[in-house]
Amino acid sequence: MKRFSSFIKKEFLHIFRDIRTMMMLLAMPVILLILFGFAIRTEIMNTPFAVLDESKSASSRQIIERMSGSRYFDLQKNPDNFNEIEKSFRKGEIKLAVIIPEDFSDDLYRTGTGNIQLSADASDPNEASIVTSYVQQILMRHQQSLMKEDKIPYTIRTEVKMLYNPQLVSAYNFVPGIMGLVLMLICAMVTSISIVREKEQGTMEILLVSPVKPVFIVLSKAIPYLLIAFLDVVLILLISNNILHVPIAGNIFLILFLSTLFILSALSLGMLISSVTKTQQAAMLMSGAGLMLPTILLSGLIFPVENMPVLLQLISNIIPAKWFITAIKDVMIKGLGFFSIWQELSILLGMTFFLLVVSIKQFKNRL
Amino acid sequence: MATSISINNISKKYDDTPALNSISFDINQGELFGLIGPDGAGKTSLFRILTTLLLADGGQASVAGLDVVKQYREIRNIVGYMPGKFSLYQDLSVQENLDFFANVFHTSMEENYDLIRDIYVQIEPFKNRRAGKLSGGMKQKLALCCALIHRPQVLFLDEPTTGVDPVSRKEFWEMLKRLKKENITILVSTPYMDEATLCDRIALIQSGKILSIATPDEITGKYPQKLFAVRSENNYQLLKQLRNDPQVSSAYIFGEYLHVTFKNDVPVIEAEEISPTVEDCFIQLMEMS
Amino acid sequence: MNSAITTENLTKQFGDFTAVDRISFEVAKGEIFGFLGANGAGKTTAMRMLCGLLSPTSGKGTVAGFDIYKQSDNIKRNIGYMSQKFSLYEDLSVAENMRLFGGIYGMNSKAIASKTDESLRELELTNDRNTRVKSLPSGIKQKVSFAVSIFHTPEIVFLDEPTGGVDPIARRKFWEMIYHAAEKGITVFVTTHYMDEAEYCNRVSIMVDGKIDALDSPEKLKNTFMASSMDEVFQSLARKAKNS
Numbered sequence: 001m002k003r004f005s006s007f008i009k010k011e012f013l014h015i016f017r018d019i020r021t022m023m024m025l026l027a028m029p030v031i032l033l034i035l036f037g038f039a040i041r042t043e044i045m046n047t048p049f050a051v052l053d054e055s056k057s058a059s060s061r062q063i064i065e066r067m068s069g070s071r072y073f074d075l076q077k078n079p080d081n082f083n084e085i086e087k088s089f090r091k092g093e094i095k096l097a098v099i100i101p102e103d104f105s106d107d108l109y110r111t112g113t114g115n116i117q118l119s120a121d122a123s124d125p126n127e128a129s130i131v132t133s134y135v136q137q138i139l140m141r142h143q144q145s146l147m148k149e150d151k152i153p154y155t156i157r158t159e160v161k162m163l164y165n166p167q168l169v170s171a172y173n174f175v176p177g178i179m180g181l182v183l184m185l186i187c188a189m190v191t192s193i194s195i196v197r198e199k200e201q202g203t204m205e206i207l208l209v210s211p212v213k214p215v216f217i218v219l220s221k222a223i224p225y226l227l228i229a230f231l232d233v234v235l236i237l238l239i240s241n242n243i244l245h246v247p248i249a250g251n252i253f254l255i256l257f258l259s260t261l262f263i264l265s266a267l268s269l270g271m272l273i274s275s276v277t278k279t280q281q282a283a284m285l286m287s288g289a290g291l292m293l294p295t296i297l298l299s300g301l302i303f304p305v306e307n308m309p310v311l312l313q314l315i316s317n318i319i320p321a322k323w324f325i326t327a328i329k330d331v332m333i334k335g336l337g338f339f340s341i342w343q344e345l346s347i348l349l350g351m352t353f354f355l356l357v358v359s360i361k362q363f364k365n366r367l
Numbered sequence: 368m369a370t371s372i373s374i375n376n377i378s379k380k381y382d383d384t385p386a387l388n389s390i391s392f393d394i395n396q397g398e399l400f401g402l403i404g405p406d407g408a409g410k411t412s413l414f415r416i417l418t419t420l421l422l423a424d425g426g427q428a429s430v431a432g433l434d435v436v437k438q439y440r441e442i443r444n445i446v447g448y449m450p451g452k453f454s455l456y457q458d459l460s461v462q463e464n465l466d467f468f469a470n471v472f473h474t475s476m477e478e479n480y481d482l483i484r485d486i487y488v489q490i491e492p493f494k495n496r497r498a499g500k501l502s503g504g505m506k507q508k509l510a511l512c513c514a515l516i517h518r519p520q521v522l523f524l525d526e527p528t529t530g531v532d533p534v535s536r537k538e539f540w541e542m543l544k545r546l547k548k549e550n551i552t553i554l555v556s557t558p559y560m561d562e563a564t565l566c567d568r569i570a571l572i573q574s575g576k577i578l579s580i581a582t583p584d585e586i587t588g589k590y591p592q593k594l595f596a597v598r599s600e601n602n603y604q605l606l607k608q609l610r611n612d613p614q615v616s617s618a619y620i621f622g623e624y625l626h627v628t629f630k631n632d633v634p635v636i637e638a639e640e641i642s643p644t645v646e647d648c649f650i651q652l653m654e655m656s
Numbered sequence: 657m658n659s660a661i662t663t664e665n666l667t668k669q670f671g672d673f674t675a676v677d678r679i680s681f682e683v684a685k686g687e688i689f690g691f692l693g694a695n696g697a698g699k700t701t702a703m704r705m706l707c708g709l710l711s712p713t714s715g716k717g718t719v720a721g722f723d724i725y726k727q728s729d730n731i732k733r734n735i736g737y738m739s740q741k742f743s744l745y746e747d748l749s750v751a752e753n754m755r756l757f758g759g760i761y762g763m764n765s766k767a768i769a770s771k772t773d774e775s776l777r778e779l780e781l782t783n784d785r786n787t788r789v790k791s792l793p794s795g796i797k798q799k800v801s802f803a804v805s806i807f808h809t810p811e812i813v814f815l816d817e818p819t820g821g822v823d824p825i826a827r828r829k830f831w832e833m834i835y836h837a838a839e840k841g842i843t844v845f846v847t848t849h850y851m852d853e854a855e856y857c858n859r860v861s862i863m864v865d866g867k868i869d870a871l872d873s874p875e876k877l878k879n880t881f882m883a884s885s886m887d888e889v890f891q892s893l894a895r896k897a898k899n900s
Binding site: 404405406407408502503529530532533534537558559560561573602603606619620621622623646649650653654 | 694695696793794795820821822823824825826828831832835836838839849850851852854855856874875886887890891894895
């Protein structure tokens with residue numbers, strides 16, 4: 001036990017004495033989070049939009065006037081059919097299309113309820129949800145003015161269609177993404193580099209010639225990083241909840257449990273990399289290209305996973321980060337419980353177990 | 368005398384490059400044994416095989432009666448090893464390094480303090496300094512302390528004096544002499560021929576082959592020819608002329624002098640005859656092989 | 657005889673620390689000059705000032721007739737440099753290394769071609785012209801490295817800890833190359849902390865704590881210090897430094 005604690009102590013000394021490692025472990029997650037947090041725009045002006053007005057009624061015209069008069073919207077087109085709308089979307093000419101059906105006006109005045117279809121380009125999910133909420137606000141105001149005139153409670157219902165990102169992955173996407181990224185970075189990259197550094201320095205040679213079992217050396221290296229990674233998870237959750245006001249919808253213990261599981265799988269990957277590489281550069285390259293890159297792509301930080309080519313989506317299935325990010329999104333943002341994520345959880349559990357066994361088997365007793 | 372290290376037909380190849388070519392010799396208990404040879408001669412490979420870090424392609428070896436392949440766990444408990452490169456934690460202080468390695472071996476500095484005291488007192492004034500900030504000589508002493516902390520039966524020192532200044536080198540060899548009294552078998556490698564004379568016995572190694580094994584005196588005694596030292600105002604011109612002379616067997620620069628041997632039939636009447644150094648022997652053995 | 661290197665009270669301070677303390681010496685043209693000292697004695701700092709890489713704090717100095725303060729560009733053009741750490745590109749062939757360094761020193765391709773042939777002949781490496789440097793044995797590598805450092809026929813070549821670890825025959829062949837270069841008029845300035853190397857030099861200086869404590873031919877130094885080797889000379893100088 002004394003031996004074990006001296007290994008842990010030594011590892012923490014390495015970390016605390018290297019300012020670059022410290023920055024990477026503690027400052028980087030915070031900086032990433034805050035950068036992405038501020039990058040989320042909260043007000044969007046002059047969104048180009050198109051209207052397909054099949055109703056051609058007084059009330060539909062009123063609505064269109066209200067929208068084009070708003071500083072939030074900029075009417076670009078009055079197409080005649082759906083095909084044209086789709087073309088404009090593809091060309092990027094518009095971000096939103098308002099489709100007012102033929103019987104809108106009749107329905108509204110006869111039944112008190114009218115339906116309007118909104119289609120939004122949701123490739124930037126954040127923007128799409130803000131834009132559609134603006135439309136809803138405008139419609140709300142329209143309802144109120146109708147109410148004033150007729151004293152009848154009209155309702156205009158909107159049917160929102162999110163194009164290119166039908167599930168409308170939430171704007172707060174980036175928090176799980178950053179969690180996946182940071183944990184992968186600390187557990188896989190930093191851990192593998194710190195193990196390989198001992199090979200480069202020659203200290204591994206001395207430790208191997210000692211009675212200490214190699215597995216013990218590597219496991220004792222993983223523990224400090226496990227603790228720091230856990231600390232980072234807590235830090236990220238605190239900052240996103242208190243500073244960026246990202247709601248944590250689901251069970252916090254389930255989130256922490258998922259994170260721990262993912263940390264373990266990433267640590268095993270780190271150990272695996274360290275046993276097949278000889279230099280810090282190689283370890284960095286391998287964890288960077290092999291793990292970080294897919295994690296960044298899959299994290300949804302750059303573009304939604306659903307938009308990726310099928311082949312990449314298939315490949316993404318073997319990457320633990322995918323299952324972690326999906327599950328954590330479900331729990332943290334959608335507020336789903338254990339039973340909705342049991343599939344992801346069991347896949348992650350299986351992967352972690354497999355990686356741990358493989359990485360322990362990989363350890364060499366010699367150089 | 369008991370055998371401490373036994374090496375039988377050990378061979379090792381890296382890809383297609385042979386590093387050790389069927390090497391055999393024994394080292395006695397308590398002996399200070401020197402493995403002398405240039406870089407790339409196979410010294411480090413042999414060290415790694417004996418310290419159970421590397422598997423040989425062929426042959427057997429044992430350390431303290433334990434097989435290096437089958438009983439590697441036991442061997443790791445009883446050997447001390449100092450690799451060629453300074454291999455301690457540069458970002459840890461002297462004391463932290465010592466404490467860490469003591470814990471690695473389930474021991475403490477106090478337990479074997481008598482063994483390391485002589486060395487430790489020299490680095491004690493710097494015990495709170497980071498190992499990376501020590502001078503070359505001090506690093507060496509710290510590394511030796513760490514290798515001795517568990518009172519090993521056999522000590523492996525791979526090029527401990529390479530890149531160390533002459534004063535520290537001398538001190539280091541004095542420390543090794545004192546350790547010999549503790550009945551620790553020491554295998555030390557070095558590229559410096561002048562350090563050979565400080566060992567009990569030496570093996571000259573070149574290109575993975577042993578050129579000769581004996582005491583330093585026996586090795587220089589076996590030098591087959593008479594050796595002469597000559598010098599002139601222009602040694603380089605003299606060397607070129609001697610090389611062209613058919614009666615000269617060999618001529619090499621040795622610092623300010625040229626060391627020359629003549630073919631048997633030349634009756635040298637007057638010249639300063641000198642005793643060969645280990646380096647002369649090494650050259651002669653290299654030429655023969 | 658004109659001097660290849662002269663220094664007068666050359667000093668370099670880093671803050672409060674005096675790395676090089678008023679050193680004065682002259683190196684004659686064609687001389688093999690050994691610049692000895694323990695690690696940290698100030699050898700590297702002194703050599704960097706001579707190569708024009710570091711500006712002195714005070715004192716004077718010339719290298720190849722050029723002032724070390726003002727004419728460092730001229731100095732760089734007229735010196736060669738070789739160190740144990742870096743001298744050749746391992747992934748280039750012998751001839752490619754030569755062409756590269758010839759080009760760096762502004763030699764034209766005709767001069768490079770003829771000099772390459774000459775160098776390879778002298779190295780007895782004509783057949784290894786296109787061999788990658790990394791596959792050469794370390795003794796040969798060292799010789800190629802030296803040949804590259806004098807490829808542009810500099811007036812002075814600085815050798816920073818050039819030898820170490822090569823076999824005794826290769827080491828002597830290396831020194832023979834150095835003698836050969838010196839005979840052709842190239843001044844050789846060798847820094848080393850291996851005292852036995854010192855015996856190969858015409859004259860040596862021994863630096864202790866930033867000062868030159870001794871400067872003479874190895875033979876005279878050994879006589880003065882009543883020592884049988886340069887190693888002993890150094891030991892007694894170092895001991896004196898420790899006691900003071």
